[in-house]
Amino acid sequence: MALLLLATRxxxxxxxxxxxxxxxxxxxxxxxxxAYSAAGWLLTLPLAVxxxxxxxxxxxxxxxxxxxxxxxxxxGLGVAVVAGALLVAALYAVLRxxxxxxxxxxxxxxxxxxxxxxxxxxxxxEPLFNTYRPVPDGPVKTAVLAMARANGVPVDxxxxxxxxxxxxxxxxxxxxxxxxxxxxxxDNLLERSSEAEIRAVMAHEIGHYAMNHIPKxxxxxxxxxxxxxxxxxxxxxRLLQRYGARWRLRPELGVADVASLPLLAAVFSTYLLLATxxxxxxxxxxxxxxxxxxxxxxxxxHGEAEALLKLTEYRKPEPxxxxxxxxxxxxxxRTRIHHAMRWREQMLSGAPP
Ligand SMILES: [Zn+2]
Numbered sequence: 001m002a003l004l005l006l007a008t009r010x011x012x013x014x015x016x017x018x019x020x021x022x023x024x025x026x027x028x029x030x031x032x033x034x035a036y037s038a039a040g041w042l043l044t045l046p047l048a049v050x051x052x053x054x055x056x057x058x059x060x061x062x063x064x065x066x067x068x069x070x071x072x073x074x075x076g077l078g079v080a081v082v083a084g085a086l087l088v089a090a091l092y093a094v095l096r097x098x099x100x101x102x103x104x105x106x107x108x109x110x111x112x113x114x115x116x117x118x119x120x121x122x123x124x125x126e127p128l129f130n131t132y133r134p135v136p137d138g139p140v141k142t143a144v145l146a147m148a149r150a151n152g153v154p155v156d157x158x159x160x161x162x163x164x165x166x167x168x169x170x171x172x173x174x175x176x177x178x179x180x181x182x183x184x185x186x187d188n189l190l191e192r193s194s195e196a197e198i199r200a201v202m203a204h205e206i207g208h209y210a211m212n213h214i215p216k217x218x219x220x221x222x223x224x225x226x227x228x229x230x231x232x233x234x235x236x237x238r239l240l241q242r243y244g245a246r247w248r249l250r251p252e253l254g255v256a257d258v259a260s261l262p263l264l265a266a267v268f269s270t271y272l273l274l275a276t277x278x279x280x281x282x283x284x285x286x287x288x289x290x291x292x293x294x295x296x297x298x299x300x301x302h303g304e305a306e307a308l309l310k311l312t313e314y315r316k317p318e319p320x321x322x323x324x325x326x327x328x329x330x331x332x333x334r335t336r337i338h339h340a341m342r343w344r345e346q347m348l349s350g351a352p353p
Contacts, residue, residue: 001043002266010039012248015259025096026089032258033088037080041073048073061168061314072166075128087113088261096256103229110229111222115177118214122176130161132184140195144202147297148183151210158202159184164191170310172201174208177218183209192310196303200294204304207293213286220282228271235267236260277326287330291339301344305337 005011014035018028053069056062062069091109098105117125126132135141135158148155163171163186170192172185183205189198208214236255240263244250250257255264272279295301317333324332 001040002262004043005036005039005262006243006247011036011262012259015257026093029092029258030085030089032261034081034085036088036261037084038077040084041077041080045073056167059314062166063164063168064166069166072129079125079128083117088258092256092258102255103226103233106229106232107222107226110225111218114221115218118175118177118218119180122180122182126161126175130163130165132159132161134158135160135185135190140190140198143195143199144183147199147203148206148209151206151297153183153206153209154181155183160187160190161185162187164188169314170307172205174205174214177214181209181214189307193307194303196298196300197307197310198303199298200300200303201307203298203300204290204294206297207290208286211286211289211293213290217282217286224275224278228268228275231271232264232267236264239263239267280327280329281325283329284324284331288336288339291331291336292343295340295343299347301340301348304340308333308336308340 014032015028018031022028022031052073053062053064053066064072087109090113091106094105094109095102135144141158144158145155148158159182161184163169168188170186170189172183172189174181174183176182183202185198185202185205189201193201233255240249240251240254240260243263244260247259247263249260249263254260291304295304298304312333315330315333319328319332330336
């Protein structure tokens with residue numbers, strides 16, 4: 001995608017057009033960022049159709065018609081265009097002034113943007129795609145509220161969202177940060193699961209909150225991003241020297257030329273691809289922590305195991321060790337069930353230690 005944008009006219013033509021028409025530099029960068037996001041959406045659309053629609057239907061997980069699915073992709077495009085405009089405007093305002101320290105400032109802007117996205121997602125982005133409603137009064141709600149409050153989660157209600165609109169997947173999540181933090185379950189979980197399973201799953205989610213997994217992830221991601229920007233600085237200097245003229249970039253601007261964004265994105269994406277095992281190990285470690293926290297809180301090892309078995313509808317239960325290390329955001333289901341049974345054996349059955 002980057003190569004196509006760099007080697008053909010539209011990228012630099014857009015930069016030149018924006019320079020002629022728009023007086024204020026951040027507005028020019030925002031226009032470029034919006035167009036770049038839209039181009040990215042369009043060029044990756046075939047892959048999105050395959051991954052998000054064709055393959056989901058092939059596995060019987062999707063519940064949407066092509067029209068409804070595509071409507072959501074268009075909403076996603078809207079979000080991406082706004083986000084792309086804001087991020088590129090902020091990033092290049094900083095890159096123009098930062099000089100040799102641009103990797104440090106780039107990390108700062110990127111992480112501020114990621115943090116802001118996490119804060120606003122439950123309020124402004126996720127409600128675009130799903131409806132969130134309070135769980136009806138009853139034993140499930142009472143049990144989840146009690147577990148949440150006992151562990152310092154500031155909840156006034158338990159929310160369920162209509163994931164069945166898109167998928168048959170059973171799931172729950174913790175989302176948001178600071179005042180927008182919330183724990184929600186999806187309607188597939190609520191409808192298909194026993195009270196013990198729901199308590200087990202929600203205790204796991206409460207664990208993510210109670211152990212501050214979102215702020216901790218943000219701190220670790222800052223380190224990952226910093227290394228990425230440092231490597232990008234090294235790579236960009238060489239790539240711009242070698243190919244800058246061929247791609248009609250402006251060597252005197254270096255990375256501050258907004259038309260070099262596709263190259264920076266390509267370099268940074270390559271780094272993130274190589275960092276996949278690191279990123280997945282960060283989340284996989286937290287998932288193991290949340291599992292143990294959830295077992296201790298809900299005390300429902302069978303509920304946990306039953307819920308985990310439902311996840312095998314969409315998650316390979318017994319990956320090879322290396323496969324798990326590289327690709328898995330969660331521990332192997334087999335391992336997680338083993339943890340639940342180990343907990344049961346030690347804590348409930350009266351077995352000697
Ligand atoms: Zn989790």
